[in-house]
Amino acid sequence: MLSENDYPIFLGSEIEQPKPEEAFFHIIPIPYEETVSYGGGTGRGPAAILAASWQLETFDNFSSPCEMGIYTRSPVSVSGSAEQVMGHIAAATQAVRALGKMPVGIGGEHSVTWGLIQGLLDAGETDFGVVQIDAHADLRDRYEGHKHSHASVMRLVVEAGVPLFQLGIRAYCEEEMQARRDYQVGYLDAHQLVPNQVQEFQLPEHFPGKVFFTLDVDGLDPSVFPATGTPVPGGLGWYQTLNLFESVARQREIIGFDLLEFAPIKGFHAYDFAAAQLLYRLMGIIQRNRPQAPTHGKVDNS
Numbered sequence: 608m609l610s611e612n613d614y615p616i617f618l619g620s621e622i623e624q625p626k627p628e629e630a631f632f633h634i635i636p637i638p639y640e641e642t643v644s645y646g647g648g649t650g651r652g653p654a655a656i657l658a659a660s661w662q663l664e665t666f667d668n669f670s671s672p673c674e675m676g677i678y679t680r681s682p683v684s685v686s687g688s689a690e691q692v693m694g695h696i697a698a699a700t701q702a703v704r705a706l707g708k709m710p711v712g713i714g715g716e717h718s719v720t721w722g723l724i725q726g727l728l729d730a731g732e733t734d735f736g737v738v739q740i741d742a743h744a745d746l747r748d749r750y751e752g753h754k755h756s757h758a759s760v761m762r763l764v765v766e767a768g769v770p771l772f773q774l775g776i777r778a779y780c781e782e783e784m785q786a787r788r789d790y791q792v793g794y795l796d797a798h799q800l801v802p803n804q805v806q807e808f809q810l811p812e813h814f815p816g817k818v819f820f821t822l823d824v825d826g827l828d829p830s831v832f833p834a835t836g837t838p839v840p841g842g843l844g845w846y847q848t849l850n851l852f853e854s855v856a857r858q859r860e861i862i863g864f865d866l867l868e869f870a871p872i873k874g875f876h877a878y879d880f881a882a883a884q885l886l887y888r889l890m891g892i893i894q895r896n897r898p899q900a901p902t903h904g905k906v907d908n909s
Contacts, residue, residue: 614654616679618887620661630676632890633703637715637722639685639692648870649836653682653713655871656886659879663887672890678708683722685715693722700726700863709893712865713886716836717745720821720865721763727819727863728767735817735862736770737761738810738855740826740848742797742839744779746786765790770814774851775800775826775843797841801828806847807854818855820864822848822889824882834878836870849888856896864889 616624617634627633636657640650657679665671680703683695696712700723703710712723720737727735739745745761765771771790777797787794793811825835828842843851855861866889869882 614679614682615657615661617657617660617677617883618663618665618673619657619679621663621665622673622677625676625678627678627680627708628706630678631708632672632675632677632711633706633708634677634679634711634713635696635699635703635723636680636682636713637685637696637719638682639696639715639719641685641689641692641716641718648872649714649716649868650685651871652715652867652869652882655879656713656866656869656882659876659883660887662880663883667888667891670891670895672887672894675890675894677890689718693719693725696722697726697729701730703863704730704732709861710863711886711890712863712867714865714867714869717741717821717823717867718760719867720760723821723863723865724764724767724769724819728769732817732862734815735819736772736810736815736859737764737819737821738772738774739821739823740774740843740851741776741821741823742778742825742842743823743837744773744776744783744787746783746790746792747780748782748786761792762786765792772810772814774808777841778839797843800847800851801841801843804847806850808851810855810858814859816859817862818859820852820855820861820889822852822864822866822885823868824866824885825868832878832881834870834872834875834882835868837868848885849892852889853892853896856892860897861893864893 636653
């Protein structure tokens with residue numbers, strides 16, 4: 608089954624596309640790639656993830672997240688200036704929140720997170736924080752002349768007054784270390800998490816009760832996830848990533864998340880599948896940690 612713009616719907620081999628108001632998870636494909644600074648291909652990420660999702664099982668070994676309903680929206684328009692594109696993303700995010708549903712962005716380069724955050728702010732969400740898994744701090748004021756760069760997206764977030772906590776970072780400059788101090792950014796870097804195999808942690812007591820979680824696939828080690836434009840050794844493992852995400856889900860209400868910087872490698876479909884499975888596993892963690900989660904969506908087992 609295809610969406611309105613010929614993109615596959617998520618898990619379309621197993622479920623029908625529900626009505627928007629009946630689905631809890633709203634996937635927003637964002638094929639934006641403008642400021643990448645090393646390897647490319649993130650613009651092809653959303654379509655690859657959606658296509659690979661047709662190979663998933665509806666049961667994720669613990670539950671069936673699709674029972675909450677998964678609606679695949681049409682891809683966001685990525686034409687125009689960076690500011691215009693962020694406006695398109697914000698409008699899509701705001702529309703999802705207006706339905707009382709959860710936005711799930713799939714990219715695309717990491718700059719798109721700002722559009723999702725802007726959409727939450729426009730929807731009236733004012734008391735929330737961002738938790739980030741990444742190899743890079745993304746706290747530069749601008750990079751290669753771009754304010755809306757994948758390397759400066761978290762600077763926009765903290766400048767907007769949104770609290771930030773970072774996990775797995777292992778590539779940053781002195782400017783970004785100063786930004787951490789200036790904006791009181793919390794963090795557990797890779798050298799703290801990976802050698803010690805940390806699987807859970809406590810957010811600061813003052814951190815907001817609602818969280819938007821942004822996951823850059825280069826936060827995982829390249830031995831696990833090489834399909835990204837800016838790989839850095841020394842990253843998180845597969846289960847460690849899931850466990851850290853669940854640690855947040857147990858402490859706070861996750862109101863949205865994204866999965867970004869996936870750059871498909873031609874001929875290596877294992878990574879397409881891994882990205883799709885990671886996305887679905889994150890949905891499952893949210894499902895299992897939400898009290899009285901709604902169940903919608905029709906499963907087609909024929």
